[in-house]
Structures are given as C-alpha cells and as structure tokens.
Amino acid sequence: MRLDELGREMTFEELAERYRGHDQWSWFLETRALVTAEVRPRLVEGSVITTENLETGDGPWALIIDGDLVTTGDIVFRTGDYATSALLVMGHLRARNLEYSGSARVVVDRDLTASGVIVGSWGVDGAVLGVSGTLTALAVLLDPHTPIWANAGGPRSVPEAYRTLIVGGRGWQEFTPDIDSDDLERHEQLFVPEVLERGILDRSKAMERAERGASPFLPEVEQALRAKKGLA
Numbered sequence: 001m002r003l004d005e006l007g008r009e010m011t012f013e014e015l016a017e018r019y020r021g022h023d024q025w026s027w028f029l030e031t032r033a034l035v036t037a038e039v040r041p042r043l044v045e046g047s048v049i050t051t052e053n054l055e056t057g058d059g060p061w062a063l064i065i066d067g068d069l070v071t072t073g074d075i076v077f078r079t080g081d082y083a084t085s086a087l088l089v090m091g092h093l094r095a096r097n098l099e100y101s102g103s104a105r106v107v108v109d110r111d112l113t114a115s116g117v118i119v120g121s122w123g124v125d126g127a128v129l130g131v132s133g134t135l136t137a138l139a140v141l142l143d144p145h146t147p148i149w150a151n152a153g154g155p156r157s158v159p160e161a162y163r164t165l166i167v168g169g170r171g172w173q174e175f176t177p178d179i180d181s182d183d184l185e186r187h188e189q190l191f192v193p194e195v196l197e198r199g200i201l202d203r204s205k206a207m208e209r210a211e212r213g214a215s216p217f218l219p220e221v222e223q224a225l226r227a228k229k230g231l232a
Contacts, residue, residue: 001052004061007044015041015064024088024107034084035060047091056104059083070094077104084126097207100129108132116210119203120146136163138210141203144169144181165225178225190221
C-alpha cells in the first residue's frame with residue numbers, strides 16, 4: 001500500500017490553519033523549501049490500521065496522519081534523489097520492521113514500537129526518524145551517517161527513550177550506539193552468520209530474519225548488551 005497516496009490533497013496554507021501551533025509544524029513546512037519540485041501535501045484524518053506492508057514513492061511527498069499508523073507488516077519510507085519528503089504521525093506508530101532512507105524524514109508524535117528491526121541509511125541525503133515519546137524495537141541498525149532521535153516526552157533526545165539496542169555511528173548528540181557500525185572487523189563476533197555478507201552486517205538480511213522474530217545479534221552478545229543497558 002502506498003502511504004503517500006492516502007488521504008486528501010490540501011495546501012500548506014490549509015494545513016497551517018490546523019497545525020500551526022504544533023511543535024513540528026515549522027519542520028514539516030520547510031519541506032516545500034528544500035526541493036525545487038512542487039510539493040502537494042496530503043492529510044489523513046484518523047488512523048491508518050492495516051495488515052499490509054506500507055511504502056512511499058519517490059516523492060517529494062508531505063503527509064500528516066492525524067491518528068495512529070499501525071500495521072502487522074513492514075513500513076518502508078524512501079525517496080528518489082533530491083526529493084526531500086516529510087511524514088508527521090500525530091499518534092503512535094506500530095509495525096513489524098521499519099526502514100527509512102534517502103531523503104525521507106519521519107516524525108512520530110507519540111511512541112514507536114517495532115516488533116522487528118528499524119533500519120536507517122543515507123542520512124547524508126536527509127533521512128531521519130524522530131519520536132517524541134519512546135522507541136521500542138528488537139534493534140536499530142543505522143549506517144554511520146544516519147541519525148535518529150527519541151525524546152520520551154521531553155525537549156531533547158535522551159537515552160531512556162530508547163528501549164532497544166542501537167548499531168550506529170558515533171558522534172551523534174541524539175544517541176549513543178551500543179555497537180559502532182564502523183567497527184566492521186568485529187561484525188563476525190557480534191552478529192549471527194545469517195545476517196552477514198562477506199563478514200559485514202547486511203541490514204536487509206537482518207530485516208528478513210526479524211520477520212521471524214529473530215535477533216541479528218549472537219545470543220551471548222545480545223544478553224550482555226541488554227544487561228549493560230538495563231533492558232529486560
């Protein structure tokens with residue numbers, strides 16, 4: 001199912017009448033200034049609840065879901081080149097696996113729960129995932145250049161908002177990785193063989209494994225990391 005085709009087309013001015021006071025409105029509005037193509041925003045009034053996999057097109061797209069976004073399948077947020085896009089979910093987001101890449105920018109106003117993994121890549125092109133509440137997942141798997149943030153209801157990203165293990169780059173203010181994604185020579189010591197390609201973590205294979213509810217980490221590695229982080 002194409003997410004960016006749901007709801008009804010509106011203008012940014014019409015949306016401003018309803019959402020101007022929202023904390024993320026300025027962030028959403030800047031979408032039209034970051035691309036040369038015309039952006040036609042859409043609004044879904046109410047929740048999206050489905051069992052289907054969800055995805056976005058090449059964009060640019062701008063979508064507000066004024067409710068929850070829930071699926072038992074996977075969600076893939078992507079864009080084409082130079083197509084900065086934005087999704088604002090006013091409620092909770094729940095899915096199996098979630099992937100964001102390219103110039104896809106996604107903010108969830110409440111909590112995000114993934115029964116599988118969250119995968120992020122191509123942050124150099126603007127890809128970002130933000131959660132105003134808590135973020136729960138089997139694992140978060142990022143390339144070194146891709147950010148993520150979770151605020152737990154506060155004004156800035158905090159460690160206690162992440163109820164998951166994070167593989168990502170170092171140096172971000174928004175999170176501290178449990179495993180440095182640049183530490184390639186240790187991947188065979190950290191991840192199960194099924195998610196490796198030539199000894200390096202393959203995030204697509206990790207998503208496939210997560211569809212069965214299986215972790216990408218070696219059991220003893222996951223146990224030690226979760227204990228260190230205070231996760232059950």
